[in-house]
Amino acid sequence: MDCQQAACGNDSRRESGCLACKVRLASVCASLSVEELAELNALSHHTSFDAKETVFVQDHPAHSVYNIIEGMVRLYKLLPDGRRQIIGFALPGDFLGLAMRDAFGFSADAVDSVSACAFSRSAYASLVNAKPHLLRRLHEFATHELTLAQEQMMLLGRRSAEERVICFLLTMRDRWAKLGKPSVTVPLPMSRQDIADFLGLTIETVSRTFTKLAKDKTILIVPDGVRLLNTDHMEVVAAA
């Protein structure tokens, strides 16, 4: 689980910290100087998670804040009777656990292999106090998340199953594009059940909708993803 055992499994880097982590943080905290970055890096702790491994659990004490370096994390809430709502998929660059007070407000586990920077709660608190740059950046990230959440409320409250799936595919495409992986083929590492729980649908409805879109030649279903064949039509459906 530790940095040196996993993604950065290289003794020569033990003292200088984790390179991947530093690079990622540089892009996240563009306004930080090299010294600040190093300081920040020293406070962080690089951890890895295998697919399906738990990152943290809803209502458990919030010990750490995470910044995702690689892979995809599923964030979800559960009701006592087992109903699940996935509130988001975290990709490289995203922060996890910002909104917590004492306990995590949701659970998180790895969709595929994940590596992340973990900050202890105290390290996080002192960092935020000492670095207005970083606080600004975190605030921007939080407000961006809020905007996405509001978009998702519109989707869950008022959109049809087909619209939900189309919006989801376009959003995933754009998120991969922002990570420098633009492609008409959208990777979908998560399961159909995950997509259903994210979109407020059942797995059957998601499957039928995929099949229908494929029949319409709007998409082409490929292993671990979907190729978008008619983005114009999709954009119209998703409009506003």
Added chain:
Amino acid sequence: MDCQQAACGNDSRRESGCLACKVRLASVCASLSVEELAELNALSHHTSFDAKETVFVQDHPAHSVYNIIEGMVRLYKLLPDGRRQIIGFALPGDFLGLAMRDAFGFSADAVDSVSACAFSRSAYASLVNAKPHLLRRLHEFATHELTLAQEQMMLLGRRSAEERVICFLLTMRDRWAKLGKPSVTVPLPMSRQDIADFLGLTIETVSRTFTKLAKDKTILIVPDGVRLLNTDHMEVVAAA
């Protein structure tokens, strides 16, 4: 619309700024000194809105940030075909327009009579840069909003109509309580249509659900609100 014309319509206060505004800001920014508060107050601009008056419109240039002093504001997104999703109701102490970049991400209008502190975008930006205290407070507010939005995703994606209404009533009760107005009678200044658009239901379903809860002696419908008769049962339904 200006402070002096409305809630603070009192010449003796012209020079010293708006008292209601200052008091409210003091509670919001508990860590600010009196001097800082005065400075902040000088940058703000007290405005009032009548019921149904527009505060700002989705996609229009984001000129201001608002802090609500009094009354309730409806925040909503529209689809081109007219479907509406209310993403929240803002009450005294809440900030509006934090998540914007260049344009507002949603529309806002007054449910009843509203007074608010408006900060121009530039005043807001300089304030945030100069006052780490305030930025911390705004960030906390944003993450709290994010938590609420995630709760709402769970509600919209996975809960039944009756559960949605019950969660809504309990949430409204708690919000009034935090404003120092605790009561078993929950004021509901917004229309049934607003509640429906907030909960992702139709007005008919909301009306029927209210009627059913009243028949069950869970609530009592009173003018402009609801009295909660069986909060124990409601808490069980809303659990987690």
Added chain:
DNA sequence: GGCGCTCCTTGATCTGCATCAATGCAGAAG
């Protein structure tokens, strides 16, 4: 009073998605 207006409630019917139930299919284990 009567009229218009807006909001709310109630009933009848419809439908999109959930639920229930097989079946398919690919990778892992034997």
Added chain:
DNA sequence: CTTCTGCATTGATGCAGATCAAGGAGCGCC
């Protein structure tokens, strides 16, 4: 190779909530 196991797909049926339609009920206005 066969069997198992965990998804994904597909079909048949059911139902919660949407839609359609018809009254109230409160309220300002003439």
